[in-house]
């Protein structure tokens with residue numbers, strides 16, 4: 001009779017996943033970005049001091065993607081990209097909390113994550129309206 005100790009464990013699959021995670025360029029997790037979107041944090045991030053170590057001296061930051069851009073033009077064209085629009089969609093659903101996962105696991109009734117509206121941050125440019133030319137297919 002084979003005891004539980006004799007059972008083979010297959011971990012081949014997750015080693016390469018971990019490796020990929022490690023080598024990946026580290027960006028913020030969605031829940032961290034969610035915190036950045038709180039008004040007090042957002043205004044700090046959007047009005048940073050000039051920091052020459054950051055791309056564009058830290059003056060052109062996309063809150064939702066946690067990325068710096070070199071110029072305001074680059075930032076604005078980023079707002080029109082699929083990457084950015086996908087990120088907005090992803091952030092429309094509130095972060096999955098432990099409480100929610102417990103509900104999903106049968107401890108209490110499951111409540112669907114709240115949907116909210118996510119908008120591209122305003123830019124100091126009256127001619128620019130990111131809600132125009134939205135191309136989300």
Ligand SMILES: [Zn+2]
Nearest residue numbers: 062064065084
């Ligand atoms: Zn973005």
